[in-house]
Amino acid sequence: MDLFAKIRMTPNTSEPLRDWQGIIARAQEISRQRMRRVAVAAAEDSAVLQAVVEAKAQGIADAILIGNRDKISRIAEQLHLDISSFSHKAADDVDAAASRAAKLAASGEADIVMKGFLPTSKLLKAVLAKEHGLKRSEVISHCAVLSIETYPRLLNITDGGMIVNPDFSQKIKIIENAVTVSKALGIARPKVALLAATDVVNPHMPRAMEDAVIAKMADRGQIQDAIVDGPLSLDAATLPTVAELFGIESPVAGQADVLVTNSIEEGNIISKSLILFGGAVFCGVIVGAAVPVSLVSRSDPPKNKLASVAMAVVLSDYLQRGAA
């Protein structure tokens, strides 16, 4: 079975990417110009090693493995993974590994930081340490970019991974971060749906009222480069027929690129539902720093791991071009 058959087609970079294969093809194109490098903090982790070995085999990215060399080699051996072509940097503990990864990113030796066997919070603390100057946004948030066969565009769901209960100003920053990710995917003005249980502004629903306020702020130009509308429920946001049948006047309805949720539970549960029930392929990335922070989990199928690394490459390229 050739899982990646579709990938090898030459992508048209001016078009928005529409599926996970497109993300991978774009990442390969970027790395053909200059091989992008992933600094893996605490690489003593089977899922991460699988991801970077496959990413290198597919020409998506190279990796620098940071951690205890013996342990890393042992895990690779057990999984029959060839890691001999990666460079290694020694680190005695996870804090040292995290700070080493951040340093590599700050000096430009690495383009992406990847989470290995350490808590996300430790890695982010190191990346955001003042000395590295890698802080870009006030809020660091998570985007789950889903590729669903029955939906004609990539669906970027945020935030189901970082901010537990975003307050109003955090929600704005989460939207801005997501817009950055969607722009990196080639969508010039992403359509952002503020997800709610209804499309009417029900005064009994505080979150729906917040959405109405944010949508109006976007109307007034207070959120750049995006078309933002809400409250919208999931069917109105993603099914053109529903918007039409029920007369929902919205430039976002039926064609959302981004879904903004109100809590980590909402984002997490909806993403997982689309993966489990809808067979979606998932690329996750943490955004808000000057470099993407990538994370894969053990339970991710191989294509999700690969697509997550590719997503980070695409975002990294976009951020670097923006800074130039």
Added chain:
Amino acid sequence: MNRLKDFDELRSVAIQKARQSGALKLVLACAEHPYGLKALREATDLGMILPILVGNADRIRQLAEENQVRITDFEIVNEGQLQRAAAESVHLIASGQADLLMKGKMMAYELLEAALHNGIGLKSDKRLWTHVGIFWPQWLSRFLLVTDGGVVIDPKLEEVPQIIDNAVEVAEALGMEKPRVALLAAVETVYPNMPVAMGGAIISKMAERGQIRDAVVDGPLSLDVALSEEAAREKKVGGEVAGRADILVVNKIEVGNALCKSIFIFGNARSAGLVVGPKAPIILTSRSESVDAIINSIALAVMMVN
């Protein structure tokens, strides 16, 4: 009763029941609703119900004709104004002239408000009315219940046992004995900075102490761990619920609403929806659910009525 396999089996037991004890009278509130009329035609022909349509009679007849639905044998109560139509529909149930209530072309809260304000006879001993979404997703190939994505906006901790209890009543009508209930969160680990995970831990301990009966309850559980035995194994989460949940309980209406919609839109699932708590369940499906979902809901409501 054994666990029902799927919606087809549910329909056939409901038809059997109606054959034995007689078709139930079903009121469609604000019946200017083509999908609703189609579903009622089918359910009537299956012998489950006898419909009463409440709404603007001319408009109903016109819509029926446009959509080629025969309604000549349906009773119609002419009331064109929405609030009065809702109140009249509720009155028909409260006075015992009809058995089941179904939402037509109106907002869910408009019908529920009418039911709460006018329908003395509708109320039962349940303290809380809740929405239960019922699904048969291809991926699971079994029934899955989700609550509450339709009525309770921000359930308080003390309301969760009642939400579970209402869903258990639906599960029992589907032949489930001691259904497995997962309290959904973003994680399985109890983190003190995640109130939803803390809530899940508290409720599952309440259940362990016998404060929630007729169900096996566990939480916090993430969606993949609740439903996939493989994910439960990989993340080393034990217990009777992980990987095998029958009922998913969410912490907020947005979560439940989007979860339900994601299952039937992207999971290609057959579905049903009921409001549980009143003496007879109210048939309440989402606007983007199909005619099939309405008929499934009617069949399930038939099974739940004494």
